Amino acid sequence: xPYPEEAEGFQIDSAETWTDFHKRHFKLKxxxxxxxxxxxxxxxxxxxxxxxxSGGWGAQHFPLAVGHEILGIAVRVGPKxxxxxxxxxVGVGAQSFSCGECKQCKNENxxxxxxxxxDTYGSQWxxxxxxxxxxxxxxxxxxxxxxxxxPIPEGLDxxxxxxxxxxxxxxxxxxxxxxxxPGKKVGIIGLGGIGHFGILFAKALGAEVWAISRSxxxxxxxxxxxxxxxxxxxxxxWEKAHTxxxxxxxxxxxxxxxxxxxxxxxxxxxxxPFVSVGLPEExxxxxxxxxxxxxxxxxxxxxxxxxxxxxxxxQLAADKGIKSWVEEIQxxxxxxxxxxxxxxxxxxxxxxxxxxYDKVFGA
Amino acid sequence: xPYPEEAEGFQIDSAETWTDFHKRHFKLKxxxxxxxxxxxxxxxxxxxxxxxxSGGWGAQHFPLAVGHEILGIAVRVGPKxxxxxxxxxVGVGAQSFSCGECKQCKNENxxxxxxxxxDTYGSQWxxxxxxxxxxxxxxxxxxxxxxxxxPIPEGLDxxxxxxxxxxxxxxxxxxxxxxxxPGKKVGIIGLGGIGHFGILFAKALGAEVWAISRSxxxxxxxxxxxxxxxxxxxxxxWEKAHTxxxxxxxxxxxxxxxxxxxxxxxxxxxxxPFVSVGLPEExxxxxxxxxxxxxxxxxxxxxxxxxxxxxxxxQLAADKGIKSWVEEIQxxxxxxxxxxxxxxxxxxxxxxxxxxYDKVFGA
Numbered sequence: 001x002p003y004p005e006e007a008e009g010f011q012i013d014s015a016e017t018w019t020d021f022h023k024r025h026f027k028l029k030x031x032x033x034x035x036x037x038x039x040x041x042x043x044x045x046x047x048x049x050x051x052x053x054s055g056g057w058g059a060q061h062f063p064l065a066v067g068h069e070i071l072g073i074a075v076r077v078g079p080k081x082x083x084x085x086x087x088x089x090v091g092v093g094a095q096s097f098s099c100g101e102c103k104q105c106k107n108e109n110x111x112x113x114x115x116x117x118x119d120t121y122g123s124q125w126x127x128x129x130x131x132x133x134x135x136x137x138x139x140x141x142x143x144x145x146x147x148x149x150x151p152i153p154e155g156l157d158x159x160x161x162x163x164x165x166x167x168x169x170x171x172x173x174x175x176x177x178x179x180x181x182p183g184k185k186v187g188i189i190g191l192g193g194i195g196h197f198g199i200l201f202a203k204a205l206g207a208e209v210w211a212i213s214r215s216x217x218x219x220x221x222x223x224x225x226x227x228x229x230x231x232x233x234x235x236x237x238w239e240k241a242h243t244x245x246x247x248x249x250x251x252x253x254x255x256x257x258x259x260x261x262x263x264x265x266x267x268x269x270x271x272x273p274f275v276s277v278g279l280p281e282e283x284x285x286x287x288x289x290x291x292x293x294x295x296x297x298x299x300x301x302x303x304x305x306x307x308x309x310x311x312x313x314x315q316l317a318a319d320k321g322i323k324s325w326v327e328e329i330q331x332x333x334x335x336x337x338x339x340x341x342x343x344x345x346x347x348x349x350x351x352x353x354x355x356x357y358d359k360v361f362g363a
Numbered sequence: 364x365p366y367p368e369e370a371e372g373f374q375i376d377s378a379e380t381w382t383d384f385h386k387r388h389f390k391l392k393x394x395x396x397x398x399x400x401x402x403x404x405x406x407x408x409x410x411x412x413x414x415x416x417s418g419g420w421g422a423q424h425f426p427l428a429v430g431h432e433i434l435g436i437a438v439r440v441g442p443k444x445x446x447x448x449x450x451x452x453v454g455v456g457a458q459s460f461s462c463g464e465c466k467q468c469k470n471e472n473x474x475x476x477x478x479x480x481x482d483t484y485g486s487q488w489x490x491x492x493x494x495x496x497x498x499x500x501x502x503x504x505x506x507x508x509x510x511x512x513x514p515i516p517e518g519l520d521x522x523x524x525x526x527x528x529x530x531x532x533x534x535x536x537x538x539x540x541x542x543x544x545p546g547k548k549v550g551i552i553g554l555g556g557i558g559h560f561g562i563l564f565a566k567a568l569g570a571e572v573w574a575i576s577r578s579x580x581x582x583x584x585x586x587x588x589x590x591x592x593x594x595x596x597x598x599x600x601w602e603k604a605h606t607x608x609x610x611x612x613x614x615x616x617x618x619x620x621x622x623x624x625x626x627x628x629x630x631x632x633x634x635x636p637f638v639s640v641g642l643p644e645e646x647x648x649x650x651x652x653x654x655x656x657x658x659x660x661x662x663x664x665x666x667x668x669x670x671x672x673x674x675x676x677x678q679l680a681a682d683k684g685i686k687s688w689v690e691e692i693q694x695x696x697x698x699x700x701x702x703x704x705x706x707x708x709x710x711x712x713x714x715x716x717x718x719x720y721d722k723v724f725g726a
Contacts, residue, residue, distance in 0.1 A: 104607065109633040112658055114607050177634070244467065244477050251652075270472040271540070273661060276652035284651030289614075289639035291647070292664035295475055298636060299662045301655035 004028070004037065004076065008361055009065035009139020010336055015055030021138070021336045023360075024063070028143045029130040036084045036149045037076040038092055040361075043137035043331070044069025044163035045339045045352040047193060047254055047278075048094065052122060053340065056281035061122055067137030067354070068094040068120040069165040071158045074149065075141075083146045089158070091150045091314075092142055093165040094304055096120045096134060100147065110147070111304040120144070138336060138354065140361035150310050153318035160324040163193060163351040164317060166304070168324070171197040171250060172313040173305025174275040175205060178248045182206040187231075187246045187267065190253035191218045194277055196325055196350035198250050199225040201313065204320045210242075212249070212264075221349060225325075239263040244295060249274045250302075254346075256280040261287070268297040276301045325349055330356040367391070367400065367439065371724055372428035372502020373699055378418030384501070384699045386723075387426070391506045392493040399447045399512045400439040401455055403724075406500035406694070407432025407526035408702045408715040410556060410617055410641075411457065415485060416703065419644035424485055430500030430717070431457040431483040432528040434521045437512065438504075446509045452521070454513045454677075455505055456528040457667055459483045459497060463510065473510070474667040483507070501699060501717065503724035513673050516681035523687040526556060526714040527680060529667070531687070534560035534613060535676040536668025537638040538568060541611045545569040550594075550609045550630065553616035554581045557640055559688055559713035561613050562588040564676070567683045573605075575612070575627075584712060588688075602626040607658060612637045613665075617709075619643040624650070631660040638663045688712055693719040 002008075007028055010021035031037070049066040051057045070092040077086050084090060098105050098113035105113050118125060121136030136142070152161050171194050180186045186207040188198035195211070202209040203226030210229040211222035219230045231238055246267045251274065253259065268274055274297055287299070305313070316322070329335045331354040339352045365371075370391055373384035394400070412429040414420045433455040440449050447453060461468050461476035468476050481488060484499030499505070515524050534557050543549045549570040551561035558574070565572040566589030573592040574585035582593045594601055609630045614637065616622065631637055637660055650662070668676070679685070692698045694717040702715045 104633055107633070112607075112633045114657070244475075270467055270470070270475045271663070276655070279652050279656070284649040284654070286647040286649050287662070288647030289642055289664040292639070292662070293642070293666050294477070296663055296665055299650070299655070300634070300659060301652040302659055303656045 003141050004031070007135065007139050007141040009135055010331070010333065011063040011065045012053040013063045015053065015060070018053040018055070019337045019341055021333045022063070023333070026065070026135055027132050028141065029125050029132050031078065031143065032145070033078040033080040034146050035078045035143050036074050036081060036090070036146050038070065038072040038090055038142050038144065038149065039075045040070055040072040040137050040140060040142065041357050042071040042158050042162045043067040043354045044165065044167065045343055045354060046166050047343065048166070050340050050344050051279070051281060054344065061124060061133040064122055064133070065135040065138045066121050067139070068092070069162045069167065070120070070137035070142055071152065071162040081146045084149050084151065089152045091152050091161065091165040092120060092137070092144050092148060093169060093310065094120055096144045096148045108306040108308055110306060138331065140357070147307060150307070150314065153314055155318045156314060159328055159353040159355055160326055161314065162353045163324050163326060164197065164314065167193040167351060168197045168201070169305040169310050169313055170194050170277045170302070171252065172201045173309050174250050174277060174302040175202055175248070176309060177302070178273050178275065180205045180207045180248055184208065184247040185210065185245055187212050187249035189249060189251040189264070190278060191222055191350070192252060192254055192346060193351045195252035196225055198252055199227050200322050204316055204322055239266050242267050244269055247272050251276040252278050254278045254280060256285060259285070261285045262291050265291065265297045266294070268295050271296045271298060273298045273300055324351060326351050326353045328353050328355045331360055366504050367394070370498065370502050370504040372498060373694070373696065374426040374428045375416040376426050378416065378423070381417040382700045382704055384696045385426070386696070389428070389498055390495050391504065392488050392495050394441065394506065395508070396441040396443040397509050398441045398506050399437050399444060399453070399509050401433065401435040401453055401505050401507065401512065402438045403433055403435040403500055403503060403505065404720050405434040405521050405525045406430040406717045407528065407530065408706055408717060409529050410706065411529070413703050413707050414642070414644060417707065424487060424496040427485055427496070428498040428502045429484050430502070431455070432525045432530065433500035433505055434515065434525040444509045447512050447514065452515045454515050454524065454528045455483060455500070455507050455511060456532060456673065457483055459507045459511045471669040471671055473669060501694065503720070510670060513670070513677065516677055518681045519677060522691055522716045522718055523689055524677065525716045526687050526689060527560065527677065530556040530714060531560045531564070531676055531680070532668040532673050533557050533640045533665070534615065535564045536672050537613050537640060537665040538565055539672060540665070541636050541638065543568045543570045543611055547571065547610040548573065548608055550575050550612035552612060552614040552627070553641060554585055554713070555615060555617055555709060556714045558615035559588055561615055562590050563685050567679055567685055602629055605630050607632055610635050614639040615641050617641045617643060619648060622648070624648045625654050628654065628660045629657065631658050634659045634661060636661045636663055638665050640665050687714060689714050689716045691716050691718045694723055
């Protein structure tokens with residue numbers, strides 16, 4: 001069946017066949033009074049997509065179309081929708097629903113809602129919402145509650161805006177929640193999709209920004225993105241010149257292999273937060289209170305960001321002309337296989353955006 | 364030699380003989396223009412003393428007199444001392460020196476000074492300060508830089524004030540640095556020496572206070588101390604009714620055996636800090652960013668507290684009539700053996716204060 005009953009997209013059937021995309025129709029959730037249908041025109045390829053389809057984060061609801069950095073056009077809005085207008089260019093990120101009623105939801109912490117959390121792909125909707133498993137943006141359409149649909153400001157290029165919907169917000173929220181700005185020394189660990197936004201946004205917010213990477217291979221890129229300084233952790237005593245000096249570090253590393261956490265923590269000023277946004281597949285790291293004592297560092301994690309933060313980030317990007325580093329790739333079996341394979345190897349500077357949706361799904 | 368060249372105290376010679384105290388004379392550091400000599404009249408027995416002498420925290424400078432919850436009289440003040448007057452009743456806590464010049468020292472974070480940190484016992488002074496190993500309060504006198512000597516307000520009983528110098532401040536600082544006060548729900552894990560001050564001070568600061576303990580054995584005590592609620596972690600689903608509800612938890616547990624960190628973290632409101640002040644001897648705990656993601660909790664640790672916080676805490680205790688729960692014990696070979704042996708077994712509600720110094724060291 002065609003839209004509006006169904007969408008068409010590229011699904012993976014198992015973690016063992018995580019590069020074999022199959023073009024299929026699948027059911028959308030029942031249309032709700034607060035829903036917005038988005039006809040997709042571009043979608044970023046997020047590290048989460050690869051972790052999910054390749055089994056790194058454990059069992060999933062297959063078959064599954066991933067993708068949660070969605071740009072498109074609002075082609076249908078429910079009768080009670082007030083936040084989005086039909087025809088508007090909009091984005092959808094990694095989360096598509098929360099209860100809207102709890103303390104967290106009312107406190108702009110909807111990405112921490114303990115009541116209900118529906119991811120844009122791979123979450124089963126409760127029966128009262130139709131019971132289907134949500135399917136992501138490697139597809140023709142998504143149907144999303146208006147609170148999770150974001151108008152895209154004019155002046156932001158569609159293909160550059162798409163990766164901001166997850167990677168951009170993931171970097172932006174911990175920066176603004178932890179005071180990144182003038183007079184603050186901010187470190188960004190890991191120069192990948194999220195990390196490159198970390199540098200762009202920390203700089204745009206006025207902070208002194210240091211890129212922290214395993215080697216100097218990406219130093220030139222980091223400086224082009226706006227980094228004021230660069231630390232390579234394969235150099236002896238790399239941490240020594242920077243102990244007690246960072247006001248905030250956002251850890252965007254996608255792997256914890258060989259990660260000497262104690263050295264990173266030694267970089268922090270007293271009680272300064274060390275916030276992780278990457279979700280490595282490896283085992284965790286041991287911490288003892290003793291390791292946190294020298295500077296009273298706070299170790300935390302951050303999950304996406306609020307609607308307000310999303311809108312502010314997009315506006316900041318538009319106002320300051322912030323340019324994501326994007327390689328476009330044609331959506332389809334081949335393009336997707338290439339994108340996820342290369343992303344798995346970190347062979348991308350620094351984000352793929354899937355384009356050419358009209359060629360595959362019609363105009 | 365007698366004071367003022369030397370002090371007399373009870374020393375331990377090795378971790379293997381950690382309950383055998385030997386009364387001896389030992390050299391004091393050379394008297395400095397900013398030093399204050401304190402004739403000791405009481406001293407609390409801190410968990411740190413036991414960890415140190417019994418080898419739980421690794422190698423130490425033996426022979427060693429421990430004790431860092433010191434109350435006494437300032438019997439001599441250096442010519443440049445301005446903070447303390449001769450004859451004043453004063454306290455000395457767990458730290459006795461920091462550089463005084465660095466960013467941390469100038470920012471009321473002297474207990475995080477990265478330049479020099481001299482503990483009240485067991486630290487070797489640099490050669491320019493005489494090179495001796497500092498000896499603690501199980502002795503007749505201590506010689507301490509004035510910045511680490513604290514006037515005791517009238518109205519605070521000596522024996523009840525002594526344990527505040529380390530245990531009290533250790534509980535107080537993370538409370539005030541993390542906003543404990545009216546409208547905040549604060550948890551105190553571990554009802555021992557530090558934890559009982561956690562309840563007393565959190566209550567005095569106006570917070571809603573919950574004691575969190577392994578069983579209900581100490582519930583009555585906790586409520587007498589001022590706890591509004593009590594959670595026993597040996598009960599099934601103990602965490603369920605409290606998820607996402609705590610604004611701050613101060614973890615005063617002295618052991619991490621059987622400690623299911625993930626459940627404790629689930630108690631925290633979004634981005635609320637979980638601050639450890641106990642320093643268990645066991646191995647650390649594994650954390651993954653994934654475990655911190657549901658609520659974006661911040662895990663930290665805290666080390667003592669600033670001079671200002673010490674003075675505020677003592678004044679608060681005097682103003683509000685806060686009473687430490689203290690069992691007095693006569694200083695001497697026997698009393699010390701009993702104190703450290705019982706403390707090792709947590710057989711004390713909730714602090715020993717050593718008294719009767721005049722009987723042992725003269726009036």
